[in-house]
Amino acid sequence: MLFYYDIVTILIRVILKICVIKISKIEIINKTKTMNETIQKIWEKRPVIISGPCSAETEEQVVETAMRLAKTGKVDVLRAGIWKPRTKPGMFEGIGVKGLPWLAQAKKVTGLPIAVEVATAKHVEMALQFDVDILWIGARTTVNPFSVQEVCDALRGSDVPVLIKNPINPDLELWSGGIERLQKVGIKDIGMIHRGFSNYGNTEFRNAPMWHLPIEMKRRFPDMLIVCDPSHICGNRTGLQAVAQESVDLDFGGLMIESHIDPDKAWSDAKQQITPERLAEMLGEIKWRLENTDEKEFVTALAKLREQINHIDDELLALLGQRMKISNKIGEYKRENNITILQTNRWNEILAKAVARGEKLDLSQDFITKYLDAVHMESINHQNRVMNED
Ligand code: PEP
Numbered sequence: 001m002l003f004y005y006d007i008v009t010i011l012i013r014v015i016l017k018i019c020v021i022k023i024s025k026i027e028i029i030n031k032t033k034t035m036n037e038t039i040q041k042i043w044e045k046r047p048v049i050i051s052g053p054c055s056a057e058t059e060e061q062v063v064e065t066a067m068r069l070a071k072t073g074k075v076d077v078l079r080a081g082i083w084k085p086r087t088k089p090g091m092f093e094g095i096g097v098k099g100l101p102w103l104a105q106a107k108k109v110t111g112l113p114i115a116v117e118v119a120t121a122k123h124v125e126m127a128l129q130f131d132v133d134i135l136w137i138g139a140r141t142t143v144n145p146f147s148v149q150e151v152c153d154a155l156r157g158s159d160v161p162v163l164i165k166n167p168i169n170p171d172l173e174l175w176s177g178g179i180e181r182l183q184k185v186g187i188k189d190i191g192m193i194h195r196g197f198s199n200y201g202n203t204e205f206r207n208a209p210m211w212h213l214p215i216e217m218k219r220r221f222p223d224m225l226i227v228c229d230p231s232h233i234c235g236n237r238t239g240l241q242a243v244a245q246e247s248v249d250l251d252f253g254g255l256m257i258e259s260h261i262d263p264d265k266a267w268s269d270a271k272q273q274i275t276p277e278r279l280a281e282m283l284g285e286i287k288w289r290l291e292n293t294d295e296k297e298f299v300t301a302l303a304k305l306r307e308q309i310n311h312i313d314d315e316l317l318a319l320l321g322q323r324m325k326i327s328n329k330i331g332e333y334k335r336e337n338n339i340t341i342l343q344t345n346r347w348n349e350i351l352a353k354a355v356a357r358g359e360k361l362d363l364s365q366d367f368i369t370k371y372l373d374a375v376h377m378e379s380i381n382h383q384n385r386v387m388n389e390d
């Protein structure tokens with residue numbers, strides 16, 4: 001009798017355990033499902049706003065940042081660096097795996113999806129284990145195809161969205177190559193982050209924006225999300241608003257801006273971080289643009305102005321063609337008289353005059369110099385051809 005009673009008790013226990021496991025599994029599946037739907041919505045939303053500390057430092061800091069960001073109602077994703085690629089040894093290199101449960105906790109408290117940077121297969125494995133919703137590949141990783149491939153191999157079979165930052169050097173092939181590697185392992189939701197390109201010496205920017213480069217990437221991947229990271233472009237707080245506005249004017253799909261509960265005390269990138277409340281103010285001051293409008297008056301006016309520009313561009317090209325014909329003639333004279341092509345003095349004179357004239361026409365010195373350099377190079381090529389003709 002006692003034996004029969006024991007078996008029934010054991011059976012009931014087993015059935016109960018199975019039920020509990022099943023219910024929690026269903027809960028996890030449902031939770032994952034809603035999170036996946038949230039991420040999908042975020043991926044299609046414009047603008048996407050990603051913010052959070054450069055680095056996760058303590059659980060309190062991560063959770064408080066998340067709560068204050070969520071309170072603004074303007075942030076879609078919480079970012080935090082767990083593994084930090086630092087230029088020099090001895091700097092804070094990230095809290096490591098220990099920080100992942102803090103991010104999970106921040107997500108639980110606020111409902112904000114979480115994003116971290118990954119640079120190795122182990123990072124990917126750990127981030128996915130802790131249900132990180134979006135991964136990003138950092139600028140120092142994008143430069144190295146071995147590392148990008150290692151990350152991609154670890155991502156095979158996963159459907160986590162991945163953002164890829166531009167490489168630190170202005171090489172679009174590396175950036176495109178990273179995207180292609182992600183596509184090849186089956187990642188469907190891929191986005192780009194423009195964080196500027198490193199330069200030598202003291203300049204206005206920590207990383208020069210070189211806007212023509214992300215614009216070219218937009219041309220190559222017209223349907224892909226591209227987010228601007230004004231924090232790493234500026235390296236300070238004062239420039240953030242203007243850079244964010246510029247990216248909005250250039251039709252970027254979102255912003256990644258670093259925020260911290262006490263920016264001056266941040267363990268990394270202290271100079272460029274802002275409080276969640278300052279971020280909300282900044283976002284409030286941005287003039288969000290529409291890419292297109294059906295408003296008739298605007299459309300007609302715009303079409304007219306574009307027509308004028310097309311016309312002027314045609315004329316400029318025709319003039320440049322004429323100019324090169326004259327260069328050919330000069331080449332012929334130089335060949336007959338055996339004179340060198342490059343006469344530095346004359347070139348410096350032309351440059352100085354053009355810069356002075358350009359200033360009066362509201363054309364920057366940088367533009368004039370680049371323009372004349374290109375024209376000069378083309379002219380030299382023409383003369384070279386002429387001089388070396390048989
Ligand atoms: C970062 O986002 O904190 C970071 C390290 O950025 P980047 O890879 O652009 O230098």
Ligand code: MN
Binds near residue numbers: 258269
């Ligand atoms: Mn940073």
